[in-house]
Amino acid sequence: MRETTITIDSRFCGPPQSANGGYACGRLASFLPGTSKVRLKAPPPLGVELRAEIGEHDARLFDGPAVLAEAQLSDLDTVAPPPPSFEQAIEASKSYQGFIEHFFPTCFVCGPDRQPGDGMRIFPGDLPGQPIGAAPWVPDASFGDETGHVRPEFIWSALDCPSGYCLIALPKGTAALLGELAVRIDGPVSVGEKCVVLGWSLGIDGRKYYGGSALYSESGRPVAVAKGTWISLPASALPPAS
Secondary structure: OEEEEEEOOHHHEOOOOEEOHHHHHHHHHOOOOOOEEEEEOOOOEOOOEEEEEEOOOEEEEEEOOEEEEEEEEOOOOOOOOOOOOHHHHHHHHOOOHHHOOOOOOOOOOOOOOOOEOOEOOOOOEEOOOOOEEEEEEOOOHHHEOOOOEEOHHHHHHHHHHHHHHHHHHOOOOEEEEEEEEEEEEOOOOEOOOOEEEEEEEEEEEOOEEEEEEEEEOOOOOEEEEEEEEEEEEEHHHOOOOO
16 A cells, blocks of 8 residues: 545536546546546545555555545446547537526536636537437546646546536536546547537436546547436535536
8 A cells, every 4th residue: 555645626626616526536546557447525625735545456545644535446337329520429418508607606517607728628419310428528638647638637627527417417406516436548639629529418416426438539439437326405405616
């Protein structure tokens, strides 16, 4: 077992005072050598030094004595559907419901109030005749490593909110937060590529809503897939949006 520390910058928020779930999961999963799933136990705070305990097959993230997240190596058999074209994804994103109402409009991944080059601005909207949400995404240079490839934590981020497309079935007055995210990365994607991100429902079990998501390169190759587990709760129980 080894230990290290990480600090999540305020840029990478979901709710204004805590980290975007996919980004936090991706930071913890980056310590493990393969497909992983991460369960969030509490909202990871921003701008605070957090301690990570890393084993051969698992890792945990702490804020003081409190466990924030637990990661472990895992299989993932989610199958990605065929992608639309980049142009079709642009058209689909125009129907993004977050343009009308958004619980966290400054979310790093899907917040419409974030500016280009700052937030990821991934806005999945309905593909005509299909129960799938689609969004275009061109990764900003700030998301890249020294080779020009998108860093893994940003691939996790890109797959987080689109997996919440399953939440279109939520009853009125209800919201949901990410509880667990599993991601399999099958290849690299470069900054500046015209990518497509999809999200779709994988079913409902009580308060749990399951969603799939996938990221495609400019050539249409599936780069990564994910399965998100979202936990429903009254909208009044959400942290404040500002």
